[in-house]
Amino acid sequence: MRLASRLAPRPDDHLFAWSKQIASGRIIPFPSVHPADPEMETRIRQVADAGFKGLKIHPYYQQFDLIEERMMVFFRAAADAGLIVVCHTGFDIAFPHYRIIELSLWSTFATADQLRAFLKRHDPSRVLFGTDAPWSDQAGSLAELRALNLPPADLELILCGNARRLLGE
16 A cells, blocks of 8 residues: 655645546555645545545645644644645644644664664654655665564554554555
């Protein structure tokens, strides 16, 4: 199972057709809604009504800051619609019922020891593998993860269990 997403670089480009085209039993697309879209809340509802499970945003490419007031509206609309938000940057939000995925975790760590230390400090039920595909060598990242010799139950959560839970599978 892979998550796939493209960004809406302009407010008028919400990518439903592409997301619908690539959807399959193995690929679960997360369309993008641009925060500057004047119909943002309507588009978020359309994503949910179309059966998608989440949205992808990227502050740098879409030129917004996560702490802008419109982003609070965005996150509230996504939460109200029951959507997961995949964000290409970290952000500690004070809304525990929001489901936000931070991307590029593996590229954050330079060594296996750093990754091991991170995984010891964080609940394995909150870590996902492969959420920013295809931006890194997944086979290499998977080999690095397996080389950490995590408990089998933790590895299963990270590799697929958490994604299945989030996606309702």
